[in-house]
Amino acid sequence: METSVVKSQAYGKDRVRVVRVVRHADGWQEIADYSVRCLLSGDQFESSYTKGDNKLVVATDSQKNTVFYLAKTLPAEKVMVPEVFASEVAAFMIGKYAHVTTCQVKIITKPWERMKFDNKGHPHSFYREGKETRWTEAIITKVNPPSADQRKVTINSGFYDLEVLKTTNSAFTDFWRDELTTLPDMPDRMLSTKVLCQWRFVDTCLGKLQKLPFDAIYAGAKRNTLDAFANDPRAWVHASVQTTLYIMADRILNEFAAVDDIYYALPNIHYFPFDLSPFGLKNLQTDAEVYMPIADPSGYITATVSRPNKGKI
Numbered sequence: 001m002e003t004s005v006v007k008s009q010a011y012g013k014d015r016v017r018v019v020r021v022v023r024h025a026d027g028w029q030e031i032a033d034y035s036v037r038c039l040l041s042g043d044q045f046e047s048s049y050t051k052g053d054n055k056l057v058v059a060t061d062s063q064k065n066t067v068f069y070l071a072k073t074l075p076a077e078k079v080m081v082p083e084v085f086a087s088e089v090a091a092f093m094i095g096k097y098a099h100v101t102t103c104q105v106k107i108i109t110k111p112w113e114r115m116k117f118d119n120k121g122h123p124h125s126f127y128r129e130g131k132e133t134r135w136t137e138a139i140i141t142k143v144n145p146p147s148a149d150q151r152k153v154t155i156n157s158g159f160y161d162l163e164v165l166k167t168t169n170s171a172f173t174d175f176w177r178d179e180l181t182t183l184p185d186m187p188d189r190m191l192s193t194k195v196l197c198q199w200r201f202v203d204t205c206l207g208k209l210q211k212l213p214f215d216a217i218y219a220g221a222k223r224n225t226l227d228a229f230a231n232d233p234r235a236w237v238h239a240s241v242q243t244t245l246y247i248m249a250d251r252i253l254n255e256f257a258a259v260d261d262i263y264y265a266l267p268n269i270h271y272f273p274f275d276l277s278p279f280g281l282k283n284l285q286t287d288a289e290v291y292m293p294i295a296d297p298s299g300y301i302t303a304t305v306s307r308p309n310k311g312k313i
């Protein structure tokens with residue numbers, strides 16, 4: 001016979017990743033991106049710990065569903081402010097279940113900054129301020145016979161972890177289909193990626209290479225990456241990650257003659273609309289407003305792009 005007593009308890013779901021998009025009629029869109037922890041407690045849950053009795057246990061899976069359900073059904077202004085949403089979820093739980101005496105809801109917000117072009121906020125494209133890292137690498141190889149001004153100089157430069165997201169104007173359709181395909185066509189979807197971009201300068205003259213405007217090229221690579229992602233109409237018509245990547249690289253090669261080639265690695269961080277049809281709510285395809293970001297797996301789209309005479313690497 002056990003003699004220990006439960007002094008306190010709380011159980012629920014942690015890291016419920018929920019994204020709410022608000023789409024205004026004029027095309028302006030807002031996003032809230034949360035990680036939610038919802039914990040329930042009450043004396044009547046004690047027997048679930050001590051006696052294996054689950055009759056009163058509200059499944060943590062149901063608690064997760066509730067977070068998505070409320071993200072969809074509450075008025076937008078009650079979802080977009082984390083303090084308000086956290087207290088709405090807690091109040092809902094307390095109100096619905098008589099045997100729940102405390103509900104504790106903690107929300108961590110992932111801050112998305114709205115992209116700006118010409119000082120104007122973009123209607124539906126966002127990024128994570130100050131997250132990216134700039135790096136560079138110089139490689140010098142002697143030529144034979146050795147010569148002070150004849151050597152192979154390569155400078156690789158780039159940035160990684162530039163996180164971007166757009167709530168519309170991406171698509172993936174008309175792809176290969178066979179018996180292993182389950183993905184439906186996605187004519188309009190959320191797109192989020194963490195950009196890795198690197199570019200290469202090659203010359204035989206170190207002095208000449210060192211005079212290149214490296215800071216301006218870095219700024220331009222970043223500007224073209226964001227601008228292509230948010231604004232280039234070619235990235236809406238054939239709006240796969242592959243096409244977006246190619247357009248980003250093509251713009252940089254066209255702007256900076258000194259750049260020999262560009263490599264991008266773009267993870268496709270999936271944000272899937274949460275299926276709320278079991279609760280009689282429409283949240284798929286054009287009705288999508290509440291999304292679940294998927295940490296793993298992600299797509300991973302890469303390419304090196306150069307001018308035509310450079311050949312394939």
Ligand SMILES: O=c1[nH]c(=O)c2[nH]c(=O)[nH]c2[nH]1
Nearest residue numbers: 172183239240241242268299
């Ligand atoms: O832009 C995309 N490219 C793909 O190759 C791909 N594959 C997939 O499942 N989704 C997507 N999206």
